[in-house]
Amino acid sequence: MKRRIYVDFDGVIMDTWPFFYEVLQENDYELYEKLINKSLTHDDDQKIIKILNGLDWKQVIDKSLPINNSLQELKELYESNLFEVSVLTHCNSEYEAMSKTNLIDKHIPGLNVIPVYRPLRKDEAVNPKGAILIDDYGKNLETWEEFGGIGVKFSIDNDKKYNFHQIDHISKIINIIEETEDDKYEDLELLETNA
Known part of the structure; x- marks a missing residue:
C-alpha cells in the first residue's frame, strides 16, 4: 500500500x-x-x-506565483508513482475549488484535488491515519496529528512555533518520509529487544 x-x-x-x-x-x-x-x-x-x-x-x-518551484516538484512527486498524492485544500466556494482544480489539471493532469468546504476540517474530509499532510497552517497540522496523521509544516521562514517536521520545498518530503520510516523501524527494534 x-x-x-x-x-x-x-x-x-x-x-x-x-x-x-x-x-x-x-x-x-x-x-x-x-x-x-x-x-x-x-x-x-x-x-x-x-x-x-x-x-x-x-x-x-x-x-499568484508557485512557491519554490512547487508545481514542478509536486508533478515529480506525483509522477514517481511511489505515493498516493492528492491536493487537499480549504475552499469557500465551488468557484474557488474549480479555479484551483483547473490550475492543477493544467500543470499536473490526473492529480486528485480534494476541496474541503468550510467549516469542515481537513482531518474530517479524509482519513488522516498514517497519512502525511503538508500544510503552512499549524492548526490544520495539530488536528491532523491528533487523529493519527503526520503533520509537515511548510514554511519559508523556518517557523519554530510548532513542533512538526518542517520543509520549504515539496521535494524535501522524501527526507521526512525516510526519517519517519527509520523511526518506525527503530520502534520495532525496541519492541523486539524488550520482548
Whole structure:
C-alpha cells in the first residue's frame, strides 16, 4: 500500500496570500490587522469567509506565483508513482475549488484535488491515519496529528512555533518520509529487544 501524501494549495503550492492580504487591507484594514496579529474572533472568521467568497479566484490564481518551484516538484512527486498524492485544500466556494482544480489539471493532469468546504476540517474530509499532510497552517497540522496523521509544516521562514517536521520545498518530503520510516523501524527494534 502506498503512503498517502496530502498537499495544501494556498501557502504551499501557490502564494495566494499576498493577493488576499492586499484585498483585505483595501476593504477592511482593522480586520487585516487582526488577521496579521492572529487575534480573530469567530465573527471575524465569518467576515473573512465572506470576502474570500467574493474574490475572483481565477484572478487570484493568475496573479499568484508557485512557491519554490512547487508545481514542478509536486508533478515529480506525483509522477514517481511511489505515493498516493492528492491536493487537499480549504475552499469557500465551488468557484474557488474549480479555479484551483483547473490550475492543477493544467500543470499536473490526473492529480486528485480534494476541496474541503468550510467549516469542515481537513482531518474530517479524509482519513488522516498514517497519512502525511503538508500544510503552512499549524492548526490544520495539530488536528491532523491528533487523529493519527503526520503533520509537515511548510514554511519559508523556518517557523519554530510548532513542533512538526518542517520543509520549504515539496521535494524535501522524501527526507521526512525516510526519517519517519527509520523511526518506525527503530520502534520495532525496541519492541523486539524488550520482548
